[in-house]
Amino acid sequence: MSMPFYVPPEQVMKDRAEFARKNIARGRPLVAGSFAGGILLCAENSSGILHKVSEIYDRIAFAGVGRYSEFDSLRIAGIRAADLKGYSYSREDVDARSLSNQYAQILNNVFTHEMKPMEVEILVAEVGAAPAQDEIFRIPYDGSVVDEPMFSALGGEAEAIAERLGSTWNVEADLATALRAAVAALIGTEDRTLGPAELEVAVLERSNGRRAFRRLEDDEVQSLLGQPAS
Amino acid sequence: MTFPLFSPGDDPGPSFAALLTRVGMDPPVPTHAVEGVTHGTTVVAVRYADGVLMAGDRRATSGNLIAHRAMEKVFPADRYSGVAIAGAAGPAMEMVKLFQLQLEHYEKVEGTHLSLEGKANQLAQMVRSHLPAAMQGMVVVPLFAGYDLRRGAGRLFQYDVTGGRYEETGFATTGSGSLHAGTVIKLGYREGLDRATVIDLAINALFQAADEDSATGGPDLVRGIYPTMATITIDGFTPLTEAEVAEHFRALVDRLSTPESTSTSGAAPTMGDDQS
Numbered sequence: 001m002s003m004p005f006y007v008p009p010e011q012v013m014k015d016r017a018e019f020a021r022k023n024i025a026r027g028r029p030l031v032a033g034s035f036a037g038g039i040l041l042c043a044e045n046s047s048g049i050l051h052k053v054s055e056i057y058d059r060i061a062f063a064g065v066g067r068y069s070e071f072d073s074l075r076i077a078g079i080r081a082a083d084l085k086g087y088s089y090s091r092e093d094v095d096a097r098s099l100s101n102q103y104a105q106i107l108n109n110v111f112t113h114e115m116k117p118m119e120v121e122i123l124v125a126e127v128g129a130a131p132a133q134d135e136i137f138r139i140p141y142d143g144s145v146v147d148e149p150m151f152s153a154l155g156g157e158a159e160a161i162a163e164r165l166g167s168t169w170n171v172e173a174d175l176a177t178a179l180r181a182a183v184a185a186l187i188g189t190e191d192r193t194l195g196p197a198e199l200e201v202a203v204l205e206r207s208n209g210r211r212a213f214r215r216l217e218d219d220e221v222q223s224l225l226g227q228p229a230s
Numbered sequence: 231m232t233f234p235l236f237s238p239g240d241d242p243g244p245s246f247a248a249l250l251t252r253v254g255m256d257p258p259v260p261t262h263a264v265e266g267v268t269h270g271t272t273v274v275a276v277r278y279a280d281g282v283l284m285a286g287d288r289r290a291t292s293g294n295l296i297a298h299r300a301m302e303k304v305f306p307a308d309r310y311s312g313v314a315i316a317g318a319a320g321p322a323m324e325m326v327k328l329f330q331l332q333l334e335h336y337e338k339v340e341g342t343h344l345s346l347e348g349k350a351n352q353l354a355q356m357v358r359s360h361l362p363a364a365m366q367g368m369v370v371v372p373l374f375a376g377y378d379l380r381r382g383a384g385r386l387f388q389y390d391v392t393g394g395r396y397e398e399t400g401f402a403t404t405g406s407g408s409l410h411a412g413t414v415i416k417l418g419y420r421e422g423l424d425r426a427t428v429i430d431l432a433i434n435a436l437f438q439a440a441d442e443d444s445a446t447g448g449p450d451l452v453r454g455i456y457p458t459m460a461t462i463t464i465d466g467f468t469p470l471t472e473a474e475v476a477e478h479f480r481a482l483v484d485r486l487s488t489p490e491s492t493s494t495s496g497a498a499p500t501m502g503d504d505q506s
Binding site: 051054055056073074076077079080081083084086087088102105106 | 249341
């Protein structure tokens, strides 16, 4: 067997980070943010079946961008972790913070020990009684955890989108206003429109009973955006 | 608790029960007979025009003693189905909890509901895997009912201790008072009953079962404890309010306390002190 060339660890990490970042940036972006009625999750997704946004537990949602198979396996692992915890303790004991930390451990472990880092960036959101109690955590490919107050953006051009959200986002807004702000931030300065067919929208509603997660159907997105039916 | 991320080869899939086995959280199987287990009794399910009505008495017994007066035996399984239990109370409650979790877990992992048929089969598997415990005296025999969105009709299933699953077209009963409750429903059952009639029928069935079976609890007017009842229709699983159940009960008691019924041989089943 031939001896592998020596590569300094700094270079290894840099290469991996660049690989992950490049592939994540190719994906379509996603935004999430608190509004008066809960937390809005809005993704650019032309598939109506392969979801980027989904339910984890009663008040917790998951969103992911990047390689679908990778973030989907993380999503399922999150559902399992949450259901197991709720089963062995109580439903109230399942929280987004501890779940985010578990995700971070996995991503960090893969980033440092595996051949290839996961080409994903994920988000865990938990809706509270008021916007101030909402929790939004963004977990990039390397397993760092970012606690995002109010809103977060993931995927391609996430920084520019977050900047645009920063100037328009209002946690006291209603759902329609929040959705329009999210879509406007996704579009940015580009000359294009995003209709219900290109969007995947879900909310964690404060007043939806035990299970807060609800997907918005195309008709509802259409009427909230106030566009004529295509 | 380790993070449940599995390699594709040994993934437990959308089953929560398989996940529990995989992480070593399976409930232990009893090796000896257990004496003095708390038992819950009589539950019924009846189809009617809009869907299915489920009802259960509130008594739990431990031998000849009354262990609980206000036990719940009718539970939502998910939005469009319900499960009612009779038998050893502890394992039965655990089975309901696991069944509810199982359906929700599947729904979240797969992103879609199980069919009603699939839910009924899931419960059959859970009853079957409970057989070793049943052999040690902890029998659990549930009823399962739901609104089948694909067929647009209410359906109900009863089980036996080995996990046998039997779909019934009209009604099903289980528990120690099931013989009497079943007879009452059988006499009053017709296809397509309306909601009020089916509630009266189920209440009468539970009342008569309580009258003949010591392990079935009748309405407790002193403490205000009435059977738990729920309808499962296209609007989902909806519990009846206690006030509505109480009202139907009072109507039944009034009917049974008329002079005609008391004049026949043997006193009619009345509620004691309101007999004039």
